[in-house]
Amino acid sequence: MKLFHRTIRDLHQMLRDREISSVELTQSVLDQIQAVGDRTKAYLLVTKELALRQAHAADERLRSKRDVRPMTGIPIALKDVLCVKEVASTAGSKILKGFTPPYSATVVERLEAEGAVFLGKTNCDEFAMGSSNENSGYWPVHNPWGLDRVPGGSSGGSAAAVASGEAIAALGSDTGGSIRQPAALTGIVGLKPTYGRVSRYGLIAFASSLDQIGPMTRDVVDSALLLQAIAGHDPRDSTSSPKPVPDYLATLGDGVKGMRLGVPEEYFVAGMEPAVEQSIRDAIRLLEQQGASIEEVSLPHSDVALPAYYIIAPAEASSNLARYDGVRYGYQAEGARNLIEEYMLTRQQGFGAEVKRRIMLGTYALSSGYYDAYYLQAQKVRTLIIDDFKRAFTKVDALLGATSPTVAFPLGAKTQDPVAMYLNDIITIPANLGNVCAISVPCGLADGLPVGLQVIAPGFREDLALRIAFAFEAATEFHKAQSPLMGAAA
């Protein structure tokens, strides 16, 4: 076993015991990036010098045994939507090519304060809009489990990096499933915290009432550790919650005995692959054997979550992306005769097809004459979805279902059909609209490709989602399965 195969928890112990140095560990991960990076294309930028500098600083800290934190010396990848001061950050878009942020995101500052090591910026769908990473303005990412397959999206680069040994852990962002779905498709753990749990300051915005940053890791313990490092109130994000952050490790091992877990039949959607359904039903049975009582519940408005999302998210995006005008930062088109023409050309040349589609969809939904029929109706449906969850959580402690209705699909399979692509997120979107938290944990392989079990818990009950996911993980070996790219190096 090489160092890059290990988890944060193991490595933390080894670093503490001075069995290894952060520089050795970082070099091991950088070597793996060198070895497989041109096959996964997981990174847009590898910050090798920064990483080694941070690793040296972490080793100093470990040597002096002063303020050693769980992330001290751990090499982590950051989705390219997260701003790192003076490090190129593009959100996967050509319109931000060459942009170097003058400040860092709060999550980045918190990890820096813990002494983490930044490996680089991971590839993603442009402005986090997509479910396959094929909307990257630069290049698609390949799934380490099958290089002809997508890694999911939009945090596909972060997922592929963790699944191929090109990072010990990563941060992603989730607006409609963008952490959980790629985690499921690459066989790792992905957690979408409750809106407000993690500061969004310095996250390049997609849909501001839905976006959340969260951990993508090899196992549930690491997920808890990384969430612990980034969660909590931030005065620079007025939507971040002042609620205290619990100690996630303290309750992780408490098990599911006596817990009531709900299974919404609506989540077994039409078009779900039989092998995925089988995996999920087996996983539910396993949690029952662990002492949970399984109850059927109904979330009756699940079928309108996807349409509501595809109004609300594009509407917010069309407003957020108005800032890319070629004036203050990023790409500026040449040859325009006046300012309006410069805006039009800059945005025409700088944005990719999916981003343009969503800007137009959002602009249309907000435009005069259509606002009530689309946007207002979608916001009312959002209330119904929130109420669905509230009602369900009076009967059960948490909900179980698949993360994605399918395993990783071949590159190019859905690029011509936007609606088919949108359907990938059909079971992840409700958690964003309903403002609850959810985690995807590996629950098996179907035809050699990973399947993810989704555990949804009430708002600000990440402790519960993690505890259930951990009970499942502790009883299974699925999270230990390694992608061929990672396993080959063992």
Place this chain on the structure above:
Amino acid sequence: LPEPTSELSSREVEHVARLARLGITPDEVLKYRDQLRNILHHIEALNRADTSKVPATAHPLEERNVMREDRREPCLPADAALRNAPSREDSYFKVKAIQE
């Protein structure tokens, strides 16, 4: 309420692109028109939900009107804020004339 129509016209696509300050070619108008029609057709499922007595959720949080003390705090120096500007003059962003 106006009935949402899935028969989005090319003229509407051009109008929306103009509102969004998005340059668009004649071929793209047709492509986006067809794709957006298809997407809107699926979105019409929204009308299946009875929302006659349901309030809209504009924002998921309970917290409202977060205030801070009215006190000057450190902010980005002008030079750092302008460093990424494609075109600048002194401490200003430089833009083209709004009209020719």
